Amino acid sequence: MAASTYLNRLPIKKLPITTVPVPLVIHGLVGFFLLYIIFDWGRKFLNFLSQSQKTTKSKDLGEAFDVFDENRDGFIDEMELQRVMCALGLTEAAELENCRKMILAFDQNGDGKIDFGEFVEMI
Numbered sequence: 001m002a003a004s005t006y007l008n009r010l011p012i013k014k015l016p017i018t019t020v021p022v023p024l025v026i027h028g029l030v031g032f033f034l035l036y037i038i039f040d041w042g043r044k045f046l047n048f049l050s051q052s053q054k055t056t057k058s059k060d061l062g063e064a065f066d067v068f069d070e071n072r073d074g075f076i077d078e079m080e081l082q083r084v085m086c087a088l089g090l091t092e093a094a095e096l097e098n099c100r101k102m103i104l105a106f107d108q109n110g111d112g113k114i115d116f117g118e119f120v121e122m123i
Contacts, residue, residue: 076113108121
């Protein structure tokens with residue numbers, strides 16, 4: 001007997017697509033929702049971590065800016081930069097003309113002062 005005739009004798013019932021066992025469907029849906037919850041929680045956790053790092057970095061940059069901004073006007077001018085350079089012991093860089101050149105190198109809007117946004121870009 002040939003193999004093809006033997007296979008033709010087996011009664012094979014073709015089931016419609018709608019006769020999938022209900023427990024299998026429920027199991028698949030529960031697994032899908034559990035994966036969704038796990039990945040959503042992971043995404044929220046990573047967003048939380050990145051926000052806390054941004055906040056810490058912004059706070060540190062603000063404190064560093066405040067070291068330079070002695071009169072708290074929101075700008076660093078050549079006199080304030082000169083004061084910090086002298087405090088650091090950089091005598092050659094502390095000359096007023098050199099401080100003016102440093103500020104002009106990073107001054108994006110041309111006002112002769114460094115604001116916080118320019119300070120962040122410089123750092």
